Amino acid sequence: MSDAAIILEARDVQKRFGAVVAAQDINIKVGLGEKLSLIGANGAGKTTFMNIVTGYLKPDAGSIHFDGLDVTKLNPRQLTRRGVCRSFQIPQLYEPMTALENLLVAIGTSNQAFSLLRPARDAAVLDQGHALLKRFGLEGYAERKVSELPGGVRKLLDIAMALVRRPKVLLLDEPTSGVSVDEKFPLMETVMEALSEEEVTVIFVEHDMEIVTRYSDRVLAFYQGQVIADDDPGEVLADKAVQKYVTGTAKADAVEEEAGA
Amino acid sequence: MEFADILTILVDGVVYASWLFIVALGLTLIFGVLQILNLAHGSLYAVGAYAAASFTMLVPYFGLPPAFSLLAMLIAALAVALVLAPILERGLLRLFYGRDEVLILLVTYAVFLVLEDVTKLVWGVQPYYVFEPRNLFGNVEIGQLFYVGYDLMLIVLAAICGLAVWLGLNKTTTGKVVLAVIHNPDVSACMGVRVNWIYLLAFFVGVFLAALAGAYTAPLISVQPGISVNVIILSFAVVIIGGLGSIPGAAIGALVVGIARAAAVYEFPEAEIFIIYLVMAIVLVFRPEGLFQRTQARKI
Amino acid sequence: MHASTKRTCLAGLIAVILLVLAGFVFQHWQTWILFTATKAIGYGLVALGIITLMRGGLVSFGQGLVYCTGAYASGLMATRLGVTDAPVLLVVGMLASALLALIVSPLIARYRGIFFAMLTVALSMVLYGVLVKMNAIGGSDGFTLPEPTFLGWQPSVDYADLALYLLAAVVAVVASTATRLYYDSMAGLVALAVRENELRVEYLGSSVFKVTVRHFTIAGALGGLGGTLNGMALGHIDPLFSFWTTSGEFVFIAVLAGYISVSAVFLSAMILELVRSFSNLYFPETWQLILGGFLIVVIVFLPGGIGSFWERVKEGRAARAQAEQEEGAGS
Numbered sequence A: 001m002s003d004a005a006i007i008l009e010a011r012d013v014q015k016r017f018g019a020v021v022a023a024q025d026i027n028i029k030v031g032l033g034e035k036l037s038l039i040g041a042n043g044a045g046k047t048t049f050m051n052i053v054t055g056y057l058k059p060d061a062g063s064i065h066f067d068g069l070d071v072t073k074l075n076p077r078q079l080t081r082r083g084v085c086r087s088f089q090i091p092q093l094y095e096p097m098t099a100l101e102n103l104l105v106a107i108g109t110s111n112q113a114f115s116l117l118r119p120a121r122d123a124a125v126l127d128q129g130h131a132l133l134k135r136f137g138l139e140g141y142a143e144r145k146v147s148e149l150p151g152g153v154r155k156l157l158d159i160a161m162a163l164v165r166r167p168k169v170l171l172l173d174e175p176t177s178g179v180s181v182d183e184k185f186p187l188m189e190t191v192m193e194a195l196s197e198e199e200v201t202v203i204f205v206e207h208d209m210e211i212v213t214r215y216s217d218r219v220l221a222f223y224q225g226q227v228i229a230d231d232d233p234g235e236v237l238a239d240k241a242v243q244k245y246v247t248g249t250a251k252a253d254a255v256e257e258e259a260g261a
Numbered sequence B: 001m002e003f004a005d006i007l008t009i010l011v012d013g014v015v016y017a018s019w020l021f022i023v024a025l026g027l028t029l030i031f032g033v034l035q036i037l038n039l040a041h042g043s044l045y046a047v048g049a050y051a052a053a054s055f056t057m058l059v060p061y062f063g064l065p066p067a068f069s070l071l072a073m074l075i076a077a078l079a080v081a082l083v084l085a086p087i088l089e090r091g092l093l094r095l096f097y098g099r100d101e102v103l104i105l106l107v108t109y110a111v112f113l114v115l116e117d118v119t120k121l122v123w124g125v126q127p128y129y130v131f132e133p134r135n136l137f138g139n140v141e142i143g144q145l146f147y148v149g150y151d152l153m154l155i156v157l158a159a160i161c162g163l164a165v166w167l168g169l170n171k172t173t174t175g176k177v178v179l180a181v182i183h184n185p186d187v188s189a190c191m192g193v194r195v196n197w198i199y200l201l202a203f204f205v206g207v208f209l210a211a212l213a214g215a216y217t218a219p220l221i222s223v224q225p226g227i228s229v230n231v232i233i234l235s236f237a238v239v240i241i242g243g244l245g246s247i248p249g250a251a252i253g254a255l256v257v258g259i260a261r262a263a264a265v266y267e268f269p270e271a272e273i274f275i276i277y278l279v280m281a282i283v284l285v286f287r288p289e290g291l292f293q294r295t296q297a298r299k300i
Numbered sequence C: 001m002h003a004s005t006k007r008t009c010l011a012g013l014i015a016v017i018l019l020v021l022a023g024f025v026f027q028h029w030q031t032w033i034l035f036t037a038t039k040a041i042g043y044g045l046v047a048l049g050i051i052t053l054m055r056g057g058l059v060s061f062g063q064g065l066v067y068c069t070g071a072y073a074s075g076l077m078a079t080r081l082g083v084t085d086a087p088v089l090l091v092v093g094m095l096a097s098a099l100l101a102l103i104v105s106p107l108i109a110r111y112r113g114i115f116f117a118m119l120t121v122a123l124s125m126v127l128y129g130v131l132v133k134m135n136a137i138g139g140s141d142g143f144t145l146p147e148p149t150f151l152g153w154q155p156s157v158d159y160a161d162l163a164l165y166l167l168a169a170v171v172a173v174v175a176s177t178a179t180r181l182y183y184d185s186m187a188g189l190v191a192l193a194v195r196e197n198e199l200r201v202e203y204l205g206s207s208v209f210k211v212t213v214r215h216f217t218i219a220g221a222l223g224g225l226g227g228t229l230n231g232m233a234l235g236h237i238d239p240l241f242s243f244w245t246t247s248g249e250f251v252f253i254a255v256l257a258g259y260i261s262v263s264a265v266f267l268s269a270m271i272l273e274l275v276r277s278f279s280n281l282y283f284p285e286t287w288q289l290i291l292g293g294f295l296i297v298v299i300v301f302l303p304g305g306i307g308s309f310w311e312r313v314k315e316g317r318a319a320r321a322q323a324e325q326e327e328g329a330g331s
């Protein structure tokens, strides 16, 4: 991969919370347009990595580079404006507002040729909001309060809000968590289809290995704050350490064998 | 400035800080456990002072020696807490748990308004003077200057209160339960803790401390309408400087406010209130959560 | 012009006409109402500022700061420089308070909840403490203001209350219309979003800090207008304008009104003033008791304020309409 094609890079990133190591020696280069998934057990440091990349947390050491610039010191707002956007493990929505209003806020803040003093329910803004809802198959929920919506819809809305700024890098923290098994694939289909119109690099955290295999070209496996494997899905899922620490698919004797060796 | 001046400022400041600490201790305890910033706290102080004025009058009436007025003041504070704490906490504040904290702030503001008029209705608007107990301890000489023994006794009282609350929280089983409730009321409730009782207990102790400070400062002041307002303004400065919910914070805050005020009264009497709030604003600019609290990033 | 903008401006126009008509009616019937209404408008303007802050998730318990600043700035202008023209004084008071708020807001913008509330109290009490000791401008007694004039016209004693009331009514309507337009704008919606989830607002690329500064400055301007107006209505100002119990009454009005409706603010200010006149007349010793009791009743029974009551009526109507529609579809 030539350096010119690298959109995001983490160099020697370290982060601790007291005694907990949440990130250690993280070195990652992400190419433009890659679909990258992050796997790892609970508490492995996947969300921490996203928090550091988006500027919510500052690393203890190391740096983050986006589009060739050191962005370690920037805050989430500045990074969002530069095109690093995210969704959250627990959707961050405006609970008492309707789904449409949530998107109107997103459109308003992205300030695409709309003056902030324009009425919020201006026809052009509304059109854009409805179009976005449609893209995610959420037309039916436009006037519903988001606090009353089912989990999958909330996840989609959270992602839709992150997309309003047409990000260059989109980070999705567990897009399918809290969604029933048979809805996971349709949800990912919807997301990937919505993204197909954009030239966007996607990094997503996922616990379901079938989804990882289907939707990512590359997988990073986290264990106790470290990246223990970084390759295409087939290779990573076949890795012994990954099987032992992440997916839990390693056979007991294989693990013992390794321990004995 | 002469050494004697500095000493005077220090002693005055510490005496002032000691009763302020007792008030602030109650305020910070109520905030720590119930997450309520009690705007009526100054009124509870005032009610304590009025009750002490009434109770100490009974001492000569029953022909008891003057030293009994110290006991009368304690009983007054206890009586105030026994009457008002259940009414306010069980009868009113309980209805608003879990609601917006600013809304609860407003409820306590309403309680402040009500108590203001109730004290006027009960005790009238003429001032009460409770001078006798102040002569009980004679005068004490420090560095060629004389101080009223009673004032210095207040410092001891403040130390006792602080220590008692600290030991009560950290060394008793009930205290541990209170700490558990502070940490997480919902989980504590699931573990079988009767959270309601803990709330009432903490509120009771908070009210008692406010009334106690009022009762024992009654001999230093003229007890009249308006004292509540001054006290609430001062004790807010104290807890905000120290950090809401922290006992050592309340102590440091009280000392800062007490000494700053004493210095201001001595050097620039015009600037008394101004200085206290200036100190508070400066602390907040550098330590947003007060001197004794750390901010944490929310997990997302 | 957008349809909703037109509607809001039209409502403002109608409100002005009604208020002016009401002014002439009361002038010949119950003149004391005019004085009470002017004061209520002054209070309502300050509370409108608190409501603006509330929409961004903050409550200021120290709006006495800007209320008092406006009153003193315009009052000193009148006594020291001899400017008695009411509209000019209003502009002066508004600008002085807005400027102070703009300077102060970066210092307090990172606080939330009770910390924000108490910090504003602290600031207002600093001003109180300073004014009480400034004997050059009257110390704790404050000072008396000259009778205002209106664009050069000096009304006779009989019409002084009416003239001030008419000016107040126009100011109130202009301020409410502008505020309503702001609430309904994109920026107003983003401000509501700040109230619900600051993290998401930042992650959408918008600045919570800027919204807070903007709101505190708007609230400052409104507070300055209210302070100037009430200074002129009372003819006298003193440091109690900045005392925390005064600020408490502003919060009371804001909570009674709720943050949804703009006109509800003036209604609730009027209710407060009427209750005050009533209790001054019949229970002069227990005004605070009544106010406190009233406040508790409001919080218990009308947590969203009067404004939410209207909203509920509207929602009820919408729900009924929907039910009818469904019924129609079913048959």
Ligand SMILES: Nc1ncnc2c1ncn2[C@@H]1O[C@H](COP(=O)(O)OP(=O)(O)OP(=O)(O)O)[C@@H](O)[C@H]1O
Pocket: A017, A020, A021, A022, A040, A041, A042, A043, A044, A045, A046, A047, A048, A049, A089, B297, B298, B299
């Ligand atoms: N703000 C914080 N303060 C203290 N500890 C934290 C904080 N954020 C994360 N941690 C700790 O850091 C570790 C890594 O957490 P992180 O949220 O990154 O895990 P994760 O891989 O996203 O796990 P999950 O699958 O449960 O979401 C955990 O032990 C967590 O408790």
Ligand SMILES: [Mg+2]
Pocket: A046, A047, A048, A089, A173
């Ligand atoms: Mg996570």
